[in-house]
Amino acid sequence: MSDRVAVVGVSQVGYASAITDRNLEELIFEAASGALADARLAWRELDAVVIGASDLVDGRVISSMVTAGPAGGYMKDLLAVASSAEHAFVLAYLRLAAGVGDTALVAGWSKCSEAPIPQVEQLSLDPFYRRHVGMDGLVAAALQAAAYRDRYRVPEDAAARVVVKNRANGTRNPHAERRQRVTADDVLASPLVAWPLKALETPPLSDGACALVLARSERAGALRRPAAWVRGLGWASDTYWREPEDLVNSRALAAAAERAYRMAGVQAPRREIGVAEVYDVTPYHELMAYEGLGFCGPGEGARFVGDGQVSVNPSGGLLCANPFFASGLVRVAEAVLQVTGRAGGRQVEGVRRAVAHGASGLAGQAHTVVVLEGEA
């Protein structure tokens, strides 16, 4: 079953701190039509559209209403996922794996320049206990980073080295919003925004859209496009009320990775995975992802930075571009480009297998892991 679905088209629009010459619908249309063109698939031949849409980020009720059309949804079998754009990718996969339809388009986006993201995150807190504390995505990430640092005595420069690496990678990615190198000293000297996080350890909030075209085996072959086969897929949620221990070793990430690797037959991730695009909402989260994805043991993340075997976030990751709700889907898109040898200046040589990792919810309540493989 695992060899049946491939990604055959990719398009990214943006990313930038504010795209003012196109509205949201135009960004989505550009991404969706770009992905169809990349797949050499005519819109009329497309069977299904699965979009990832957040009412709160898009600033309107049932935002899928206005976004479905530009994503190509008119008269199509359309589903809209509201928990994250990477979940839309998962659902499109499940639909094709079930044998319903031959092709599906997945789209995700955010126009953060027009969205009060901290308030969106605050409103996601339950109204009885947590909302009045004033927590938001940044504060939750900082608490998690602090718990991780404390638990494993992570040196501050390890986080800085992750930022330096990702920012250097971002200079080679034309879609990156931040395309200037920084030094470890720059990172450590940048202002504290939420202890222990420095300004350069937090991601931008970007405008942009990302779309992928998926196809089932025979159809994928017939399109004669570079195919990234979905070999493994896992996703999981953690509890809403989490304990500090769960923050450091995410049970949701462990479950997602375990499922994806089992499906893909990956036994030694560090040896078998060439590239990982991980959800580095802060550098500490990249370190935690190394551990959660099995590249190293618990607490060994700091020593894994710059590992020669697995290239992590050659795109520059979230630290260089963060179209909030779509950032997990962007990881999938970048992994697809890597295994199909189409990643341009950021291409890692000889990548056969890549893993993409997305997260959503405060302190990464939900995680998704996708294993992609290029042609032999």
Place this chain on the structure above:
Amino acid sequence: MRRVAIVGVGQTEHRFRRDDVTYPELAREAVAVALEHAGLEVGAIEAAVLALAPDALMGVAHAERWVADALGVAGKPFMRVNTGGSTGITTAHAAFYHVASGMFDCVLAAGADRVGESGDAQLVLNTMWDVLYERPFPLNAINMLALQAVRYMAKYGTTEYHMALAAVKNRRHALKNPHAHLRKEVTVEEVLASRVICWPIKLFDACPQSTGGCALVLCSEELARRLPGPKAWIDGVGNCAETYFMGDRMGPAAEHDHADADALAEAIARAYRQAGIQDPRREIDVAELYAPFSNIELHAIEAARLCDKGQAGWLLEKGEFHLGRRQPVNPSGGVLCANPIAVTAMVRVAEAALQVMGHAGERQVDGARTALATGIGGDHQFYGAMVLRAE
């Protein structure tokens, strides 16, 4: 394709408010009923899909995060679907794909809504529309469908009386449904004399604002065969999306007419095709059709091809589509008698499943073996359909 069955159905009572439970507790209530109905423990659930429509109606952004614990999904695959009013059925579709893909044997589809607490739901729903063109009118879910009613009457020569017939039928059916929110019979005269909300829709032509939960347990054939209870086999699923701008559904360049529900007809046709249904008038025993206003039921019946376009009102006048007649529509009382928005379309699936399981109590349609459920979301834009069959 792998066969998938609904093996457990759970609903709470639907009523205006529930001050005794939080949102997660309300969802949990429905889940507990569905698990008991299936004869399964929560640990048997391998993955879950949440039905939650506009976050703003709940007052908590991305409340899927808050409700996760109540669905028992810690460490398990979990996602949320939102297609507005059709969310409940598209969530059931998503759960179906989970099992049909071969990745899971037992998946939960669940959700809850508390519309009674959302203040003015129409104020919230106004923000569905385009900031510059349609929002300032101000459009809401009632006046957009009043436009449909007017167009339908103009095209087919029906009147408010025909709308009232659908309301009277559904209120009568709801007397037999212990979960229904509105359980008081009304007469045609009372419907016609009720307060005008937005002509031609009057108070008794309209759904209530309800609080309630719903849950479904879906299983693979292998697992379903090991469970003792009856099953509702999902033999067809289909979706279809209309244009966003209602103006694009009228005029010389339009592919459809706002009077009809052609995109709903297409969604249903996709489900029929998958289920091998060729003659719905003979093959469908009962239909639970999403219709938040009486006029919508008329063209939904037609979109399901239970009669020709423009004919539903005249057939209702002859007593068709009532419980006890050949092809009952909305024996539960339908959306007109309970509308907990996030799960309203899931309730259609739940009721259709109960019918083919023979578990629909007083509202049971005798000998029901094949049932159709539908959902409508957005501004009459997102349509979903599901065909369910007994063994």
